[in-house]
Amino acid sequence: MFFVLDVAIEAPPGITILFGPSGAGKSTLLDCIAGVLRPDEGCISAAGLVLYDSQRKINLRPNARSVAYVFQSLALFPHMTAEENVAYGLAALPRDERKLRATEIMKAFAVDKFRSRKPAEVSGGERQRIALARSLATRPRVLLLDEPLTGLDAHLKAAILDDLRTWNAAHRIPILYVTHSREEVSALGERVVAIDHGRVVSEGTPVEVLDAPRRKRIAQAAGFENLLNGSVADVREADGVMRVRLDGSQLEIEVPLGFSAVGHKVCVAVRAGDILLATQPPQGLSARNVMEGRIVAVEPRGFLTQLRVDCGTPFLVHVTPSAVRALELAPGQRVWLVLKTHSCHLVES
Amino acid sequence: MLIRSSLVLALLVSVVPPKAARAQEIRVAAASDLRFAMPELAAKFEKQTGIRVSVTYESSGSSFSQLQNGAPFDLFFSADMEYPRKLEAAGLAVPGTLCTYAVGRIVVWTPNGAKLDLPRQGLNALRDSSVQKIAIANPEYAPYGRAAIAALQKAGIYAQVKAKLVYGENISQAAQFVQSGNAQAGILAESIVKSSSMNDGDAWEIPLALYPPLEQAAVVLKSTANKEKAVSFLQFVKGGDGRAVLGKYGFHPEDVAPSRAGAT
Amino acid sequence: MTLEPLLLSIRLALVVSVILLAGGLPFAYWLAFSRWRGKFLLETVVALPLVLPPTVLGFYVLVAMGPQGPLGRFWQTFFGHGLAFTFEGLVIASVLYSLPFAVQPLVASFESVDRKLLDASAVLGAGRARTFLRVVLPLSIPGVVTAFVLSFAHTIGEFGVVLMVGGNLPGITRTISIAIYDQVQSLDYGQANRMALLLLIFSFVVLSVVYGFHRRVGRDLGRRLWTP
Numbered sequence: 001m002f003f004v005l006d007v008a009i010e011a012p013p014g015i016t017i018l019f020g021p022s023g024a025g026k027s028t029l030l031d032c033i034a035g036v037l038r039p040d041e042g043c044i045s046a047a048g049l050v051l052y053d054s055q056r057k058i059n060l061r062p063n064a065r066s067v068a069y070v071f072q073s074l075a076l077f078p079h080m081t082a083e084e085n086v087a088y089g090l091a092a093l094p095r096d097e098r099k100l101r102a103t104e105i106m107k108a109f110a111v112d113k114f115r116s117r118k119p120a121e122v123s124g125g126e127r128q129r130i131a132l133a134r135s136l137a138t139r140p141r142v143l144l145l146d147e148p149l150t151g152l153d154a155h156l157k158a159a160i161l162d163d164l165r166t167w168n169a170a171h172r173i174p175i176l177y178v179t180h181s182r183e184e185v186s187a188l189g190e191r192v193v194a195i196d197h198g199r200v201v202s203e204g205t206p207v208e209v210l211d212a213p214r215r216k217r218i219a220q221a222a223g224f225e226n227l228l229n230g231s232v233a234d235v236r237e238a239d240g241v242m243r244v245r246l247d248g249s250q251l252e253i254e255v256p257l258g259f260s261a262v263g264h265k266v267c268v269a270v271r272a273g274d275i276l277l278a279t280q281p282p283q284g285l286s287a288r289n290v291m292e293g294r295i296v297a298v299e300p301r302g303f304l305t306q307l308r309v310d311c312g313t314p315f316l317v318h319v320t321p322s323a324v325r326a327l328e329l330a331p332g333q334r335v336w337l338v339l340k341t342h343s344c345h346l347v348e349s
Numbered sequence: 350m351l352i353r354s355s356l357v358l359a360l361l362v363s364v365v366p367p368k369a370a371r372a373q374e375i376r377v378a379a380a381s382d383l384r385f386a387m388p389e390l391a392a393k394f395e396k397q398t399g400i401r402v403s404v405t406y407e408s409s410g411s412s413f414s415q416l417q418n419g420a421p422f423d424l425f426f427s428a429d430m431e432y433p434r435k436l437e438a439a440g441l442a443v444p445g446t447l448c449t450y451a452v453g454r455i456v457v458w459t460p461n462g463a464k465l466d467l468p469r470q471g472l473n474a475l476r477d478s479s480v481q482k483i484a485i486a487n488p489e490y491a492p493y494g495r496a497a498i499a500a501l502q503k504a505g506i507y508a509q510v511k512a513k514l515v516y517g518e519n520i521s522q523a524a525q526f527v528q529s530g531n532a533q534a535g536i537l538a539e540s541i542v543k544s545s546s547m548n549d550g551d552a553w554e555i556p557l558a559l560y561p562p563l564e565q566a567a568v569v570l571k572s573t574a575n576k577e578k579a580v581s582f583l584q585f586v587k588g589g590d591g592r593a594v595l596g597k598y599g600f601h602p603e604d605v606a607p608s609r610a611g612a613t
Numbered sequence: 614m615t616l617e618p619l620l621l622s623i624r625l626a627l628v629v630s631v632i633l634l635a636g637g638l639p640f641a642y643w644l645a646f647s648r649w650r651g652k653f654l655l656e657t658v659v660a661l662p663l664v665l666p667p668t669v670l671g672f673y674v675l676v677a678m679g680p681q682g683p684l685g686r687f688w689q690t691f692f693g694h695g696l697a698f699t700f701e702g703l704v705i706a707s708v709l710y711s712l713p714f715a716v717q718p719l720v721a722s723f724e725s726v727d728r729k730l731l732d733a734s735a736v737l738g739a740g741r742a743r744t745f746l747r748v749v750l751p752l753s754i755p756g757v758v759t760a761f762v763l764s765f766a767h768t769i770g771e772f773g774v775v776l777m778v779g780g781n782l783p784g785i786t787r788t789i790s791i792a793i794y795d796q797v798q799s800l801d802y803g804q805a806n807r808m809a810l811l812l813l814i815f816s817f818v819v820l821s822v823v824y825g826f827h828r829r830v831g832r833d834l835g836r837r838l839w840t841p
Contacts (some may be wrong), residue, residue, distance in 0.1 A: 365634075408798065410798040410800070411798065412797070413799060413800070414798070414800070427624035438796070471679075481694060481695060482695065482697075482698060482780070487781060487795065489795055489798065489799045490795070490798040490799045490800075507744065515697075515698045515780030515782060516780055516781040516782070517780075517781075518776060518781075518798075522776075525672075525675065526675075526697070526819070529675050529676050529678075529679040529682075529697075530679035530680040530681060530685070531675060531678060531679050531680075531685070531695055531696075531698065532697075532698075
């Protein structure tokens with residue numbers, strides 16, 4: 001099975017997020033930067049030092065790159081204490097300085113009090129901190145983080161990220177942060193590079209990358225519950241819109257103008273939360289897409305309720321539980337769905 | 350993976366049942382020094398009578414232990430008198446079948462190129478510094494080893510060469526030690542040395558006066574199911590044809606004292 | 614009954630086990646982590662003593678030790694006498710015979726170390742030697758113990774190879790297994806039984822001490838080996 005990773009990115013000091021679905025190549029990219037995996041061709045440099053250059057036949061070993069890497073599994077040395085783990089990369093320093101630096105970084109990440117414990121003896125969040133401290137103790141040029149905060153509570157995550165930011169304010173190194181969670185992308189709010197199938201798909205701020213996804217898989221990752229396949233029925237350049245006929249039904253919806261011609265196959269991504277629902281045929285609306293359908297299922301999900309509505313094409317719609325009560329929504333009920341043109345995003349399938 | 354497959358192979362091999370003994374076959378336990386003479390004896394016998402002789406070669410001590418514990422042999426050709434006598438005394442032999450079939454001799458064997466002057470110096474040549482190791486069969490239980498020690502003692506050089514001695518489990522192994530060059534000389538059985546595989550060296554006959562005669566006796570075992578066939582093979586070996594073959598291979602059936610010949 | 618054969622066997626087993634560990638560690642490390650395509654050939658060679666009957670192995674070692682053989686010639690040049698029928702000869706033959714019992718547990722142990730730990734060590738600036746000494750080896754202690762114990766036990770019980778190259782010299786090459794065999798051959802069953810019992814008791818004591826200690830250490834290590 002072949003996988004081709006073909007990317008060109010630049011990461012300035014600060015956090016750059018690598019976002020994309022599983023198997024997109026994010027971890028592979030980190031492996032190449034760290035020197036654990038050797039690319040077939042290309043050039044990697046960090047802070048002016050060339051780490052790898054296929055043309056000049058340069059390939060620094062991982063231990064010469066000064067690149068810090070926190071793996072998803074953390075890879076803490078199970079037979080060593082926290083302090084020994086953190087000090088592992090400092091072997092070149094004299095003993096006193098080593099102890100000083102280790103203590104300094106452990107304090108910065110609040111794991112100083114666990115210094116004599118082994119990794120199995122502390123909690124998940126503390127292990128993540130020890131792993132971070134271990135990587136940063138060596139004052140690397142680059143920090144690579146592979147899904148470092150999976151499985152932690154929101155407030156734990158936030159606390160660790162705060163400490164990381166504080167540390168980086170002083171050191172200003174590029175930090176590449178790999179994640180497939182859109183919450184984390186929004187929370188971190190820094191530069192995002194979206195990767196899929198081994199290629200860079202888009203770059204920019206979280207809003208730019210997440211809310212206007214160009215790729216279907218990014219769209220799924222970014223939380224667009226409705227991904228509708230169809231073909232272009234009409235192109236109206238003057239109005240800046242297109243009409244798309246959805247597969248498997250007579251439904252046509254109006255979407256923003258895209259680079260497509262009539263007959264082209266497209267995929268339209270719509271958030272379930274962007275769809276309005278009415279129990280009576282709406283009148284005088286600005287929205288251009290009104291579709292009649294029937295509720296197939298009502299699925300309560302905590303703070304919102306998900307409705308499956310069949311308009312010839314199935315739709316997922318999110319409404320509040322109070323709306324469900326007020327309108328007495330139930331399966332079998334006839335409803336109308338309202339969809340703004342600009343809530344429809346064209347996505348490559 | 351390799352270990353697993355070789356284990357499976359070993360299991361299979363051990364589980365394969367041994368060939369069922371056929372009625373037209375007798376099983377013989379023979380001393381190692383008969384290794385070259387016995388096949389010819391067996392072949393001639395089969396040609397004459399159609400009875401197959403299957404032979405197992407071991408040191409006489411090993412055979413004796415096994416026979417004591419019920420090993421399924423019909424005949425035992427030992428390299429000495431003691432073991433067959435013990436079997437008879439223990440009631441494991443068919444009475445009256447114990448007999449001497451040959452007399453063995455020991456020789457000093459050296460590989461080609463050795464510069465020992467045995468014809469003139471006799472066993473004293475073994476004291477030469479070029480001889481670092483002398484291989485003999487283990488005297489604790491091998492008759493030829495005991496004979497070798499006896500000869501060295503009689504020649505008065507045992508004390509001087511004792512440190513050079515190395516012991517093979519049987520005379521075949523002693524021969525191996527010399528042939529591989531690890532021992533520079535060996536006191537071996539003449540019957541081993543007469544075989545073609547040892548023609549890359551010289552054998553010097555040790556004077557008979559230096560050691561008690563190596564009388565080799567055979568006996569039919571009580572547990573045999575083929576008594577008549579076993580007896581007929583024994584008679585064949587002691588008869589004219591058998592003696593001719595034995596003589597060819599370094600045994601001396603002519604030396605067997607008539608009183609020891611035993612009953613037919 | 615003399616203790617000499619047992620002491621000789623113990624001496625032989627200790628020397629052989631130490632040599633196998635000293636040589637086996639770097640060799641096993643290479644086998645575990647090398648990516649050379651011909652690696653499987655070496656693995657097969659290492660496993661050969663498992664399938665070869667000991668007497669066959671012993672025979673070829675005997676030939677190799679002879680004046681024409683590679684081992685014999687080398688030894689003769691350096692030491693002025695032959696290699697067969699000496700304690701050193703037994704050591705060499707036993708090292709060959711017990712090789713897989715040392716190398717295979719070591720390789721298995723090294724290979725079971727989480728590769729990510731090795732990557733982490735490299736990324737943190739450690740060279741291969743440091744990674745081996747500080748990460749791989751401490752996490753492979755059970756394998757090292759197993760390798761030592763198996764080599765030791767296997768050598769104590771060795772018979773076929775010693776028979777072929779030893780020459781049965783008391784105090785030099787007459788190990789306890791040979792001594793017991795001699796006694797059986799000489800029909801001295803009483804002595805043989807006594808010696809066999811002595812060997813059995815000794816082996817039982819040594820092995821139970823090692824396994825008892827190992828189990829305790831192993832359990833502790835097992836707890837610590839869990840990574841999140």
